Amino acid sequence: MPCWALLTGIGVLAFILRWICLAETAAIASTQQLLGDAATYYAWAEKIAAGSWYGDTTFYQAPLYPYVLAILIKFGGVAVPGIRFTQAILGSLACVLLVASTKKVFGLRTAVVAGVMLAIYSPAIYYDGIVQKTSLASFLLCGLLWASLSIQSRLFVSSGLSNADPLSKSREEAAPVAVTPEHPKPIVYLFSLVAGLFLGLLVLTRENALLWIPLFPIWMIWLPSSLSRRQRFALAGTMILGLAMVLVPVAARNGSLGGEWSPTTFQAGPNFYIGNNAHASGIYEPLVPGHETPVYERSDAHRLAEQETGHELTAREVSRFWFAKSWSEIRQSPLSWISLLVRKTAMVVNHFEVPDVESLFIHQQYSVVLKLFSFWQFGLLAPLAAIGLVMTRDRWKELLLLYALIAVMIVAIVGFFILGRYRFPLVPLLIPFAAVGVTLFIQMVSRRRWRPLRMPVGVAILVAIVSYLPIHAENHLNASSLTNVAVAAGQQGDLGAAIMLLEQSNRMQPDIAETNYNLGFAYKQTGQMQPAIEHLVKAVQLEPDLMTANFHLAECLERIGRFEEAKLFYANILTVDPNHTGAVRALERLDTLAPQAQ
Numbered sequence: 273m274p275c276w277a278l279l280t281g282i283g284v285l286a287f288i289l290r291w292i293c294l295a296e297t298a299a300i301a302s303t304q305q306l307l308g309d310a311a312t313y314y315a316w317a318e319k320i321a322a323g324s325w326y327g328d329t330t331f332y333q334a335p336l337y338p339y340v341l342a343i344l345i346k347f348g349g350v351a352v353p354g355i356r357f358t359q360a361i362l363g364s365l366a367c368v369l370l371v372a373s374t375k376k377v378f379g380l381r382t383a384v385v386a387g388v389m390l391a392i393y394s395p396a397i398y399y400d401g402i403v404q405k406t407s408l409a410s411f412l413l414c415g416l417l418w419a420s421l422s423i424q425s426r427l428f429v430s431s432g433l434s435n436a437d438p439l440s441k442s443r444e445e446a447a448p449v450a451v452t453p454e455h456p457k458p459i460v461y462l463f464s465l466v467a468g469l470f471l472g473l474l475v476l477t478r479e480n481a482l483l484w485i486p487l488f489p490i491w492m493i494w495l496p497s498s499l500s501r502r503q504r505f506a507l508a509g510t511m512i513l514g515l516a517m518v519l520v521p522v523a524a525r526n527g528s529l530g531g532e533w534s535p536t537t538f539q540a541g542p543n544f545y546i547g548n549n550a551h552a553s554g555i556y557e558p559l560v561p562g563h564e565t566p567v568y569e570r571s572d573a574h575r576l577a578e579q580e581t582g583h584e585l586t587a588r589e590v591s592r593f594w595f596a597k598s599w600s601e602i603r604q605s606p607l608s609w610i611s612l613l614v615r616k617t618a619m620v621v622n623h624f625e626v627p628d629v630e631s632l633f634i635h636q637q638y639s640v641v642l643k644l645f646s647f648w649q650f651g652l653l654a655p656l657a658a659i660g661l662v663m664t665r666d667r668w669k670e671l672l673l674l675y676a677l678i679a680v681m682i683v684a685i686v687g688f689f690i691l692g693r694y695r696f697p698l699v700p701l702l703i704p705f706a707a708v709g710v711t712l713f714i715q716m717v718s719r720r721r722w723r724p725l726r727m728p729v730g731v732a733i734l735v736a737i738v739s740y741l742p743i744h745a746e747n748h749l750n751a752s753s754l755t756n757v758a759v760a761a762g763q764q765g766d767l768g769a770a771i772m773l774l775e776q777s778n779r780m781q782p783d784i785a786e787t788n789y790n791l792g793f794a795y796k797q798t799g800q801m802q803p804a805i806e807h808l809v810k811a812v813q814l815e816p817d818l819m820t821a822n823f824h825l826a827e828c829l830e831r832i833g834r835f836e837e838a839k840l841f842y843a844n845i846l847t848v849d850p851n852h853t854g855a856v857r858a859l860e861r862l863d864t865l866a867p868q869a870q
Contacts, residue, residue, distance in 0.1 A: 286391035290360035301760035308629030310403035317341030330530035336476035337405035359407035363400035369414035386707035419467035468514020480684035541591030542573040547689035623651025625692035631753030655732040657702035660709030751781035785815035
């Protein structure tokens with residue numbers, strides 16, 4: 273079958289699966305009523321589309337995704353369903369690009385396996401269907417791999433095994449093949465420029481891709497080829513030019529608004545603290561309990577930093593403050609931090625897809641496609657990729673770029689905190705190795721070559737064991753995701769559905785403060801004060817600093833005439849936030865009522 277037909281077939285397969293999943297999950301409340309980052313991105317995109325293309329503040333979150341959404345809204349007239357449909361197309365194109373990339377190092381048969389693997393990978397289908405930047409980042413990463421490996425396929429001086437059957441001949445039998453012409457064709461420099469553009473766009477989507485920037489020019493200069501030193505530096509310079517074309521305008525724009533140049537955002541410091549402070553668990557926890565949304569993230573980081581330093585800070589100074597605070601706490605207990613790093617490293621390969629606001633677990637309840645391919649997740653990908661990594665180790669020079677990208681991304685993930693969508697960039701990098709691992713394993717078994725399988729299988733078993741260690745509080749995280757769906761239902765005005773979902777979440781995990789708070793608030797909205805007070809009291813007991821729970825509990829107590837108790841909770845709020853206007857006014861109101869009561 274022609275290569276173009278295989279590429280088309282994989283793209284169509286990927287799109288059909290994603291389109292079916294979109295239809296199946298359209299009724300989920302959090303798909304219709306966006307929450308968390310999704311709501312922030314969409315609101316930001318609407319503001320941009322309304323005319324605020326330049327903006328008025330430095331970037332705190334990666335900007336490319338909301339700008340892409342703004343273009344879709346402004347010039348395509350699309351809303352959330354149209355965005356999800358567009359992402360299904362991007363996800364399908366990513367599969368095609370991964371096939372084209374894998375073919376350049378492992379051959380067509382392995383490339384087709386890799387494309388099918390990404391097409392049916394259940395987290396990939398899920399992320400392509402929610403309003404998050406993961407889909408865009410995956411497409412850009414696959415584009416970066418395609419451009420980079422296109423350079424390698426034209427320049428690399430190999431042993432001739434790149435696209436041959438790895439078992440058909442030994443390395444000694446393979447004749448050296450120099451692919452490089454004496455003077456490289458201009459298309460090589462074009463691919464280098466395109467690689468720089470893709471990397472720059474990826475950095476504006478996933479800030480931790482910044483750590484990849486040094487790898488590419490070093491790799492281009494080191495890459496075994498017949499290029500002269502001057503040609504190698506010209507190739508690296510072309511790539512840097514493409515990168516600069518994307519990042520320099522953003523840095524200048526940030527400088528014009530904040531007085532400080534930054535090619536991306538100013539949230540690295542707070543994120544590093546969240547992932548490495550003395551009480552860090554390895555997953556996301558807000559600086560202020562109850563402020564899990566982007567609405568608060570920037571203001572909380574800025575306010576807390578200025579409170580502790582006692583003076584105003586710029587965006588860069590806020591980031592530096594949180595880095596310094598992190599290292600201070602790390603120095604106080606270095607062994608605890610090392611233990612945390614080990615735990616986070618295990619989290620990276622864990623089978624569980626750690627949710628943020630939305631959850632694969634919830635979407636699987638609605639989608640036959642996600643249920644059908646639920647077996648194909650990180651817990652299976654990591655061991656299969658381990659087989660491929662071990663079995664291709666003799667080709668390390670040719671695969672060095674992929675090794676480096678994987679290693680640096682793991683460091684970047686472990687250095688902050690773990691979410692399923694944060695580790696997703698590893699998926700397009702590992703799938704080619706999983707594909708070659710499967711194909712080589714099948715070849716060796718069919719030829720009864722057992723000895724070479726001992727090490728790969730042993731490593732794969734070890735990775736599989738680590739992947740299924742009970743590291744995450746899965747029930748707790750899934751219940752929290754169900755709470756978020758309930759919140760979305762409540763925001764749509766369906767309080768009955770919200771209460772039903774919240775009660776289900778509370779049965780799954782009764783000790784979640786946020787669930788009890790939202791359940792109490794929902795009962796309060798329906799006028800059921802007694803169950804409202806019960807759940808709000810439990811929320812405050814579980815999380816005393818959850819100020820919204822304190823406030824609504826105080827209001828409920830005030831409504832049923834328990835004024836003295838209400839005053840205690842209002843006062844508790846002011847100990848944390850002295851400027852809380854609602855609590856200040858409530859205490860003034862209750863103080864005026866006291867003489868009347870007497």
